[in-house]
Amino acid sequence: MQELNLTPGTFSRLQATHAYVSSSCWSAKCSATVQVTALEKFESASLIDYMICISDGTDYVYGKLHPQLHHLVEQEHEDARVRIGSVVVLQNVNVYQVDRVPVLILVVGALRVLGHAPETIGKPKRLKLIQPPEIDARPSRIWTPNYNCRIRDLSPHRSKWRIRARVTHRSELLSWTKARPPVDGQQRPPRQGKLFTFTLTDAAVAMDLPLDSDSKDEGMDSIRAVAYNLVADKFYPLIEEGKVYHLSNAQIRVARKDYPSDPSYEYELHLHSQTAIEAVRTTFTTME
Template identity: 30%
Template sequence: MTYSLSTGICQRLHNATPNEDELFNGSHTLQVLSLKKVGKQTENTNLPTDRYRIVLSDGVHFLQAMLATQLNEMIVEKHLTRYSIVCVERLSCNYVQEKRLIIIMALRIIGQEDKKFGEPVSIDASLSEAPTPAPERPLQQSTFQPVIPTAQPVSRSLPKSNWHPIEGLSPYQNNWTIKARVTQKSELKHYSNARGEGKLFNVTFMDETGEIRATAFNQIAEALYPRLEEGKVYYVSKGKVNLAKKKFSNVMNDFEISLEKQAEVEECLETTNLPMIKYSFVSLAELQELTKDSTCDIIAILKEYSDVSEITSRATNRTMKKRELTLVDKSGFSVRLTLWGNQAENFKPDEQSPVIAFKGVKVGDFGGRSLGMIASSTMTQNPDIPESHALRGWYDSSGSGSTFQSHNASGGSFSGAGGSGFNRSEIKPLLEMKLEANRIPESEEKPVYFSTRAMVMHVRGENIAYPACETCNKKIVEDGGSWRCDKCDKTLSGPTYRYIMSFAVSDHTGQLWFQGFNDVGDAVFGKTANEVIEIKERDDAQYNLLLAKACCQSYNFLLRAKRDSYNDNSRIRYGVSRILPLNYKEECDALLNLMDTPWGQQGLKTESNNMVY
């Protein structure tokens, strides 16, 4: 394949100033000549996350840059290699000792070559120390710790473009200035220990390359607290960089800043090139995949909120104020999020049902899944980001009339259409489940719920889906070339097919027939009912192959067992309320946990009792 490199772009980057947004946010096609790890010196050294130096060529010149750490996975997974052709989509330019430091923030791999294009040369003598490596040399970790040049001290006569990236801070630097946004500021807290009493507060600073936590104590805390405001951008210098105390922070940085007496903080009044808060959103439905006490970013609609209430902490016996928010999103789920202290008292929606973005909220397991604000969490109403606009459009057009599910308390799974959710600790084999279901009295109208694990053995393909109304999901009938929904009393141009499945499953104890609807078919086939019906009507052989591929797959099922009558015969019908593909990590963790129970230890006790000493 022929690629056209962006000739001349290395020269432009070498001469660029930090305000050239069009250049740094444009798309440039370049070739990777070299990748070199410049991270930890030894396994026992407490240094930051591995960094990669990258040499890029436009076919005429080459220059050095650093790869942002969020792109490391592309190298680890061997997607980004030597001679890769890439489209660099976003860069950051910073100054270190009056030299440009280019950081690649986003790139896309276009293709792979086995040799370099042209005979590129170094952009200037300062880069001649990084020649194109010999073809035989593989990518390997550097055996020495590189010395990263330190930033010049901030001077009122120097332009404010001479700032240092947060991602490049380390304890080995003394003179640096960062330009960063305050994304979180804690309350001014009082503490008491063996050395006396004092005050402290912490803030989280963020720029394009990362974030870092900073803490101020006593007099400097009193001086800086009123000057630092969430959302504003500041120049910060002369702080001390130390190893981060991870138990006090969830900020993704191996270092933190101590703001001592010599620290300088000045508000940035520029209106261009300002760092923005970066999010990594998960949907409310995905909370089931997150572990308790982990943190995440979410964006959701505020459905409702409670008044402020007070509770007494059992750990400290102190009274705390709290307020609970109910949040919903496009995934069809809702979750409760708790605000504490001043945030709870001062919370006020900007409008009815605002969009709220949360960064770094803590995942709890109360009621299945819940969320809570912690000291380092941030909350922004109606942020000016694409995700916010998309969520607002969805809610205003259709979401406000939707119904939402909540996470239940059964192992982080979801509730079905009534009853409890799938519970791994209560899994029953098919035979045991069948025996219990057969004991359901004929007069009993309420269903009984079971959790089980089984393999799909056969899917009936005759009537696998029905033509449905896209509004009410009821069956519609064809009427003279069009389709009619009697419930909605309207004529439709065509149906939306929905699954109505009957399939046999088995485990080591026996076999049963289950019935399932649309979500079950989506999970079993990985296709919509419309797609499956189109295959069925077009090609019988391909349809039969699709049915065969759906077999021999295991799932966790939440079942709704209920007695009904068919042709005057009483029988038990097993309807699938929830189908979950196996998560093998969770299954292995469950087996390991089982080994720690008395049941899992009984063999060890027997062996111990039989040992001869």
């Protein structure tokens, strides 16, 4: 049986060789042997994506398979299929990063299966990132994902965006009542309505993989969303805990601090009638 050895330090060398720049992309030759330790399929009406976690035995990073490599996951021949535990050779990779989060995109012809290991090789930890220099990012023609914004990059000043996120908490559909001041000494009936909230976590972070315990910015990868009245009626049956969604065209506001059951978020999403939410079917597997 062929001995399967990884190339330790692959991702740290990639990082040291190329300065990570916010919203930048580059192509690199990295001829390295790595292991697939997690695989998740995202499937919606408009696309199919495969997100993977790959390890060099020392560090792990998240990645996405280029659409032209999807056939490697869907292979009928088991020995040639990319699956959990697969040890593969990377040659050319496209690398892009948004706000200090590394994602590797595997390009056509960049992946060859060497074999399969029943257990994780080594004891990989999440790659520690080097602070990027403050320089302008150049536009790139490299293939990019079908979602265009991470949750940590959302702000009220951003107009066009779409996120892919997993619902990690959803409240019940609640009723609310708010008193109204009297007019000409006449008491008015209170305003009434309903609402529900849910918490969204970036799909890349919500792969249920172990994160380093000393990470201080995991909260930046989550955001609370809230819907009122008719909008709540529209979306409440659609939103389910544990499922992944594409979401766009919601209003981004400074977060209210009067939700004691939720963490303190900087911003929150307010859904309205034009908000678009699309369910994404997922299949997640990882090493035992």
